[in-house]
Amino acid sequence: MSRTPTGPRPRIAITVGDPAGIGPEIAIAAADSREVRAICEPVLYGPHSSAALDGFAAGQVSAASGQAAYDAILAAVADVQAGRVAALVTGPVHKEAFAACGLPWKGHTDLLGHLTGSAQVAMMFYSEPLRVVLATVHVPLREVPRLLTQALVEDIITLTARSLPEFGYDTPRVGLAGLNPHAGEHGLMGHEDDDVLRPAVAACRARGIDVQGPLPGDTVFLKATRGAFDVVVACYHDQGLIPVKLLAFGQSVNVTLGLPIIRTSVDHGTAFDIARQGTADASSMVSAITLAARLAARRAIPGSSPDITI
Numbered sequence: 014m015s016r017t018p019t020g021p022r023p024r025i026a027i028t029v030g031d032p033a034g035i036g037p038e039i040a041i042a043a044a045d046s047r048e049v050r051a052i053c054e055p056v057l058y059g060p061h062s063s064a065a066l067d068g069f070a071a072g073q074v075s076a077a078s079g080q081a082a083y084d085a086i087l088a089a090v091a092d093v094q095a096g097r098v099a100a101l102v103t104g105p106v107h108k109e110a111f112a113a114c115g116l117p118w119k120g121h122t123d124l125l126g127h128l129t130g131s132a133q134v135a136m137m138f139y140s141e142p143l144r145v146v147l148a149t150v151h152v153p154l155r156e157v158p159r160l161l162t163q164a165l166v167e168d169i170i171t172l173t174a175r176s177l178p179e180f181g182y183d184t185p186r187v188g189l190a191g192l193n194p195h196a197g198e199h200g201l202m203g204h205e206d207d208d209v210l211r212p213a214v215a216a217c218r219a220r221g222i223d224v225q226g227p228l229p230g231d232t233v234f235l236k237a238t239r240g241a242f243d244v245v246v247a248c249y250h251d252q253g254l255i256p257v258k259l260l261a262f263g264q265s266v267n268v269t270l271g272l273p274i275i276r277t278s279v280d281h282g283t284a285f286d287i288a289r290q291g292t293a294d295a296s297s298m299v300s301a302i303t304l305a306a307r308l309a310a311r312r313a314i315p316g317s318s319p320d321i322t323i
Contacts, residue, residue, distance in 0.1 A: 022053045023099035023309040025302055026089040029059035030104025032069040033078040034283025035293035037061040040104050043298035053306035056098055059085030072285035079110030086121070090128050093274045099309035100275035101125075102301050105283045108151070119151045122269055125276055133168050134271035137244070138254065138280060139180065139304065140261035143237055144244040145253040146173045146270065157249045158205050161192060166213035169246055174222045176270040177244055179308065188233050188242035189214055189226025190252060196227040210248075263296045266304045275308045277301040 027044060030036025037060065044055035060066055060081055069078045083106075092098045108119050118124035126134040137146045148169045149160050170187055177185035189210060191197060197206030210227040217224050225242070226233070234256040237245050247253025257265050258280065267278040279297040287293055 023306055023313070024097070025053045025055055025100050025102055025305050025309070026092055026098040027055050027057050027102045027298075027302065028082070028085040028089050028104055029057060029061045030085075031078050031082045031107045031110055031283045032060040032066055033071055033073055033075065033110070034105060034107065034285050034288050036082075036104030036106075036283065037066060038289065038291070039279070039293050039295040039298045042293075042295035043302055046295070046299055048299055049302050049306075052303055053099075053309075055302060056092075058089045059104070066289070071288040074107055074109045074113060074285075076110065076114035079107065079112075079114040079116065082106045082110065083114070083116055083124075086124065087128070090125070090274070094129075099313070100277070100305040102298070102305050103276065103278040104298070105279055105281060107283045107285075121276070121278060122150060125269055125272055125274075129272050129274060131271050131273065133172055134269055135169050135172050137173070137176070137268045137270050138257045138265045139268050140257060140265035142260045143234060143257050143265075144177075144180075145234075145257045146244060146246045147250060147253050148246055149249050151250065154249065154251075158192065158203075161205060161209055161248060163209050163213045163216070166210060166246075167216050170213065170217045170222060170224050171220075172271050173244055173246055174217075174224070179311065182243045184223060185243045186241070187222065187224040187226075188228055188237055188245045189224060190230040190233045190245055190247045191227035192230075192248045194229070194231075196229050263294060264300050265297070266301045268304070275305055275312070277305040277308075 027040050029040045043049055089101050093101050103121050122136050135146050136150055149157050174185050192205045193203035197203045200207055206227045214224050214226050230252055233245055265280040267280055269276040279301055
């Protein structure tokens with residue numbers, strides 16, 4: 014069980030996300046929770062007071078809400094980079110609202126990579142029963158085979174193996190999910206597994222990374238939950254997120270790997286359909302904030318602190 018660190022509480026930046034969604038209410042609820050207050054000092058960014066939210070229609074996509082979410086991210090990132098806060102936790106943004114105000118990014122991952130000048134970033138969903146890293150994210154399914162190059166898969170596996178020690182897995186065991194049914198069945202159901210994924214795994218293993226695959230996507234996640242792997246690299250968005258959300262929706266945390274700053278987020282979207290109805294569940298935001306605070310504490314203390322566990 015995690016314990017509260019005994020040293021000073023880190024200040025954690027929390028962006029409320031799109032003000033037309035549930036972000037502001039879950040950010041406020043989480044920031045006021047006893048669990049969060051015990052481990053960090055939360056600092057909110059973006060419109061979250063009743064007066065400020067009056068300018069945004071609940072549940073409606075608008076350029077104004079997209080711009081407000083973007084401005085909050087810029088301010089929070091600047092404060093993290095300047096050392097005024099220790100980590101960044103983000104509320105959900107809406108891709109259509111970003112597009113409506115002319116922003117080219119589809120979400121936080123690519124935007125934060127741009128803002129921090131990070132050459133390689135990846136989205137990981139962290140939960141107790143399962144950890145998943147996505148090789149491709151918000152792209153049409155038909156584009157996935159083209160985007161899955163050997164170089165990309167090697168980079169994602171390498172980044173995953175390099176990042177997991179910060180979460181307590183000193184020598185991470187990585188499983189790579191196959192792209193096609195049965196991992197291609199030796200070419201009978203697609204050539205990408207043999208031509209792209211297997212050579213990437215071989216190259217990574219030659220560099221000392223403990224990775225296996227490609228493995229059939231219908232069993233690799235089950236094997237991970239039973240202890241065979243510490244993390245699974247999935248080829249595409251839904252392949253990885255369906256199992257992790259089935260097992261841990263509301264408790265899993267979206268973490269951006271490869272950034273020079275700590276960034277975590279909720280495992281859900283803006284939920285426009287229930288915005289400002291008082292029914293939104295803040296549990297994923299609480300999980301995201303507490304994980305960010307513990308990661309910040311670990312970075313502040315060389316090595317693993319005995320009274321802080323992830």
